[in-house]
Amino acid sequence: MFLKPESTGQLLVTLIDQYAALDPSPTWAVVPIDQENLSLGFKDVSYRELSAAVSIAAFWLQSKLPLLTEALETIAYTGPKDVRYPIFAIAAAKVGRKLLLPSPFASTGAQAHLVKASECRTFLYGGELGETVQRVLDLAGDERGRSLQVPELEQLFGEHTSPLFPYEKSWNQAKDDPWLIFHTSGTTGMPKLVTYSQKMMASLDAAKSMPDAHEETMSDHFSRRRWYTPLPSLHFVGMTVSLQFPLFCGSVVIIGPATSGPTTPSVAAEVLRHSKAEGVVLPPALIDGLCNNPDGLECLRNLKYIYFAGAPLMSLTAAKLIDYVSVHPAMGSTEAGAYFIRITGTEDWEYYSFRPGMGMELQHVAPGSELHEAVFVRKSELEQWQQVFHVYPQLQEFRTGDLFTRHPTRPDAWKYVGRTDDMIPFSHGENLYVADIETEITTSHPAISAAQVGGQGRSKPYLLVEWSTDSGSLSDAQKLHILQPVLARANERCSDLVKLSRDLILFTHAEKPLMRTLKGSVSRLQSEELYRMEIEQLYRCSKAN
Numbered sequence: 074m075f076l077k078p079e080s081t082g083q084l085l086v087t088l089i090d091q092y093a094a095l096d097p098s099p100t101w102a103v104v105p106i107d108q109e110n111l112s113l114g115f116k117d118v119s120y121r122e123l124s125a126a127v128s129i130a131a132f133w134l135q136s137k138l139p140l141l142t143e144a145l146e147t148i149a150y151t152g153p154k155d156v157r158y159p160i161f162a163i164a165a166a167k168v169g170r171k172l173l174l175p176s177p178f179a180s181t182g183a184q185a186h187l188v189k190a191s192e193c194r195t196f197l198y199g200g201e202l203g204e205t206v207q208r209v210l211d212l213a214g215d216e217r218g219r220s221l222q223v224p225e226l227e228q229l230f231g232e233h234t235s236p237l238f239p240y241e242k243s244w245n246q247a248k249d250d251p252w253l254i255f256h257t258s259g260t261t262g263m264p265k266l267v268t269y270s271q272k273m274m275a276s277l278d279a280a281k282s283m284p285d286a287h288e289e290t291m292s293d294h295f296s297r298r299r300w301y302t303p304l305p306s307l308h309f310v311g312m313t314v315s316l317q318f319p320l321f322c323g324s325v326v327i328i329g330p331a332t333s334g335p336t337t338p339s340v341a342a343e344v345l346r347h348s349k350a351e352g353v354v355l356p357p358a359l360i361d362g363l364c365n366n367p368d369g370l371e372c373l374r375n376l377k378y379i380y381f382a383g384a385p386l387m388s389l390t391a392a393k394l395i396d397y398v399s400v401h402p403a404m405g406s407t408e409a410g411a412y413f414i415r416i417t418g419t420e421d422w423e424y425y426s427f428r429p430g431m432g433m434e435l436q437h438v439a440p441g442s443e444l445h446e447a448v449f450v451r452k453s454e455l456e457q458w459q460q461v462f463h464v465y466p467q468l469q470e471f472r473t474g475d476l477f478t479r480h481p482t483r484p485d486a487w488k489y490v491g492r493t494d495d496m497i498p499f500s501h502g503e504n505l506y507v508a509d510i511e512t513e514i515t516t517s518h519p520a521i522s523a524a525q526v527g528g529q530g531r532s533k534p535y536l537l538v539e540w541s542t543d544s545g546s547l548s549d550a551q552k553l554h555i556l557q558p559v560l561a562r563a564n565e566r567c568s569d570l571v572k573l574s575r576d577l578i579l580f581t582h583a584e585k586p587l588m589r590t591l592k593g594s595v596s597r598l599q600s601e602e603l604y605r606m607e608i609e610q611l612y613r614c615s616k617a618n
Contacts, residue, residue, distance in 0.1 A: 082244040084271055086166045088320045090237060097121030101319050102156060102326045103299070103348055109123065111343040116154065118230075121359055124237070126156075126229040130164035131238035137221055138195060141169055145251055147191045149173040151206065151307070152199025155226060155329035158306030159315040161197065166252050171268070173254040174307040175200065175209075175379065175559045178334075178589060179264060180599070185212035186263050187256055196220045200331075203398075206457050248272040255309050255407050258590035267464055269309070269405045276410050277321045279457050288418045292322050294352060294378045301327035301344055302354040303336035309407055310382065314354060314462040314582060335593050338362030338369050345372040352378035352402055356593050357386040361516075364390050374398055384594065386423065386491055387516065395419050402489065406473060409449060409461040424486040425477070430458040435477055435487055444506075445608065446493060447473045494597060500532050505571040507534070510563045511595075517559040520544035520552075523587050523595050526573070527608075533615070535608055536573050537600065541579040564610070576615045579607055 092099070103115035138148065142363040148159050148170045158174070165172040175184040188196065188209060190442045194217050198206045203222060210218040242250075252271050256264040265441045272279075277292060295318045304311040318324040329336060329344045336344075341359055344350070346368075353376060355363075360381055363369030373379060374397035374482050382403040394400050400422045404412040412433075415426035427433040427447075432455045435445040449471040456462070461471045474493040480486035491508030498504050507526035514524040514536070540552065547555075553575060564572040581587060581604070588599035601608065 074402045082272065082275060083321075084240075084242075084244055084247055085242050085274055085316050086163055086247070088385050089120060089127060089163060090240070092120040092320070093124035097124075100325050102315070102328055104156060104328045105330055108330045111340075111347045113347075115327070117349045119283065122230060125235040126160050127167070128235045128238040129155075129162045129229050130224070130237075131167040132236075133224060134161075134164055134168045135238075138168065138170070142455070145169060145171050147171050147193040147199060147254065149175060149188060149191070149193045149194045150197040150199075150223070151175055151177050151202055152197075152223065152612070154329070155199075155331045156306040156315075156328055157199050157223060157226065157229070157511050159312065160229060162253055162306070162312065162316070164238075166247075166250075166271070167238050167407045168546055171254060171267075175256065176264075176307055177205070179256075180588075181205065181208050181212055183264055184209040185214075187254075187266060188213040188218070189215070191254055192264055194218050197223050199225075210496060232331060248275075250288065251572050253309075253312065255307075255312075258594075258596065267309075269410075270463065273297050273410060273460050273463055274312070274317065275321070276458075276460055277317045278431070280413055281321075283413065283458060285428055287428070288488050289501075291380070291401070291414065291416070292318075294399075294401075294416075295322040295324040297323045297379065298351040299325045299327055299349055300346060300352045300354070301329065301350045303329060303341060303356075303359065304354070309410065310354065310405065313411060335589070338366060342366070342369040342372045345376070350376060352376060352380070354382055356383045357381050357390070358384070358593060360386060360394075361390050364393050385491075385512075387512075388423075391422055395422055404475070404489070406461075406475075408464050409471065409473065413458070421480065421483070421486055424483070424488050426483075426486050430455055432459055435479075438476065438585050443477050443478050444490070445479065445487070447475045447477060447487075449473065496532065497527060497529050499528065499534070499571060500530055501570055503568060503570045505534060505567065510566075510573075514538070514556070515564060517591070518555050520547065520555065525587060525595050525597060525600055527588070527597070527601050528577075531612065532570075533577055534571055534573060535577040535579060535611060537579050537581060537587065537604060537608075539587050545583075549580065553578070574615075577611055579604065579611050 098119055100117040101120050102118045105111055106113040106116050127471050162172055173193050175187050179397045196206045196210055206220045249270050250267045253266050253269045274326050279474055281419050302314045306312045306315045319326055327348045327350055363373050376398050379398050379400045380403040391400055413428040413431055417531055432452045434450050436448050438444045438446050451469045452464050476490050477487035478490055495508035496504050496506050496541055510526055515521055520541050522541045525537040526534050528534040560573050587597040590596050
């Protein structure tokens with residue numbers, strides 16, 4: 074069924090209708106039969122049903138939105154983690170709008186910033202998010218802003234046929250049109266808008282023309298297989314798995330239950346068990362959680378492919394999997410899209426080998442340091458694969474902030490170790506790379522759910538520790554006793570100036586958990602701001618003592 078790539082490129086917006094007309098029966102996605110009981114299994118959503126749902130959504134948008142006063146005005150959407158994200162993404166393009174996708178996990182202030190910065194005046198929502206959306210609009214301060222509740226899934230899929238809502242633009246006419254507005258996680262400040270054109274959302278199609286495209290790639294692993302990721306389609310990874318991989322590789326996307334928060338290991342295991350999944354793209358923390366339970370571990374071992382993304386995967390976790398399933402790293406960023414990575418063997422499962430078409434260089438962060446930062450270097454002959462320079466056309470290089478160390482014997486293989494954001498500078502000139510320390514503390518005991526080391530501009534680091542809900546019976550003295558061995562190990566690697574000390578340890582409150590990014594990692598700046606007063610008091614007490 075899947076169409077041969079044309080020299081002029083292919084638009085996702087029109088491909089869906091082409092597939093539905095060519096052969097409407099193949100499956101685009103599978104969704105839970107019952108959101109509350111995944112054991113009942115999953116049902117297919119065909120390309121015919123998807124095309125009809127998009128047309129219904131587009132006709133609804135046309136009837137509800139004011140007439141366009143300028144080309145490609147911005148509308149926003151937030152809702153449960155279901156298929157309405159990709160449906161309204163396509164529908165927005167059909168009615169001549171671009172779609173802002175604010176994360177519901179971001180603060181209302183951050184969402185208001187995104188709405189204001191994108192000049193969005195219509196905020197669509199699904200489910201029970203109406204009050205939150207109105208608060209965001211009020212904070213944005215535009216009196217013309219309004220909210221609209223979108224149709225329920227039953228209304229979009231109630232009819233298997235619908236008059237086709239046409240999209241008349243060709244590839245050349247539409248490829249540079251702004252379409253989807255994602256945003257950065259805001260780990261170190263307010264989130265930034267990143268606008269994807271229609272061409273940028275066809276990056277997997279463009280990758281088919283890379284010089285090394287004949288070699289085994291991630292796209293081959295996705296081809297005609299069922300894939301699951303818990304990352305919602307408001308994130309570029311989720312939207313890529315929902316639209317690009319099915320339409321350009323023939324995969325089937327598995328849509329999990331529309332939970333309000335991050336997916337838990339138990340829910341992920343239920344999805345894998347009942348959806349006939351063959352591959353996953355998961356954050357390492359979720360893989361760790363699945364591996365800590367026999368049922369979850371069995372679900373992972375029954376897969377064909379596991380891709381981990383967002384952070385390094387622990388060796389202890391990988392050791393439980395690599396004899397049973399093919400484990401690979403995946404990587405990308407909102408600004409640069411998916412990174413195109415060579416497939417490595419089992420022995421090098423944690424190493425990244427970047428395909429030449431990316432134009433990626435690994436540059437020393439400092440003379441003599443083993444750390445290298447991944448940097449995109451602009452080259453005219455690589456233009457179609459260097460998405461980041463469509464986002465930032467004024468740049469000649471883009472520093473990703475991703476840090477790697479070189480493979481001991483393979484010069485083209487690199488191990489991801491963290492971010493430049495994880496390097497804390499202190500007032501005396503010493504720096505401390507905290508990602509490894511935070512990971513070691515978090516994984517040292519099941520009662521610890523997160524840790525953050527900070528102290529930029531001060532003379533000593535502080536440690537914030539978030540304990541799990543099951544740790545309520547532990548006293549502060551018992552918690553310090555639990556931390557003592559791991560702190561001793563961490564301090565062995567630190568100079569005397571930046572060692573962690575007991576008097577600069579703060580335990581978070583249950584009602585004030587550390588702030589998280591969309592990927593589930595701790596949002597460093599927002600968490601520090603959340604505990605700013607407590608941290609100041611901690612340093613005052615330490616100085617007094």
